Amino acid sequence: EDKVVQSPLSLVVHEGDTVTLNCSYEVTNFRSLLWYKQEKKAPTFLFMLTSSGIEKKSGRLSSILDKKELFSILNITATQTGDSAVYLCAGASYAGNNRKLIWGLGTSLAVNP
């Protein structure tokens, strides 16, 4: 059965700290891995990763995929209180026309001032 496991489930840090969020996956017909940030409302897209070893970067956020070991990490440097959110990881499974995302439970990040 397909699954995506995120760790830790929750994390509390101080502003300025660097955090690493983990995501491991077992997804049949895996094609890509996606990271989303969810604050109070619906998730907003962060990254999509398809190739191993190629870092995607956006400001203080970066992410990388290891398709051999079946995991991805999301790094946030110099955290700010605005980074407080739930970070969701999802694996994209391609099986004909039935493409859907397999979601992890998320990592709840709280950044304290």
Added chain:
Amino acid sequence: GAVVSQHPSWVICKSGTSVKIECRSLDFQATTMFWYRQFPKQSLMLMATSNEGSKATYEQGVEKDKFLINHASLTLSTLTVTSAHPEDSSFYICSARDRSWAGTSKGDTQYFGPGTRLTVL
């Protein structure tokens, strides 16, 4: 780009009534839209996949007669919760895939609407 709207953003209704939620892709066409449900402090639970011009595909355990989905155009999908009961109270979120990226890995990306908070009294 890739903006998805949802309406209403919140709704309160009486038990036994039906509620319709609209999901629109504003600046792209979406052959596929997804409907999720999310309980507090839990992850997204996929309810159904909505394909334009065809019947929706429901996930196991989701009653298709209770959660009616219509995907009438490339930019609009609707979810109707029929005969709503208090246990249907939840946060309902739709997402859409951009048709222009169909067949590519970029087409895996789902863009989410802001969600609809449903409370059934």
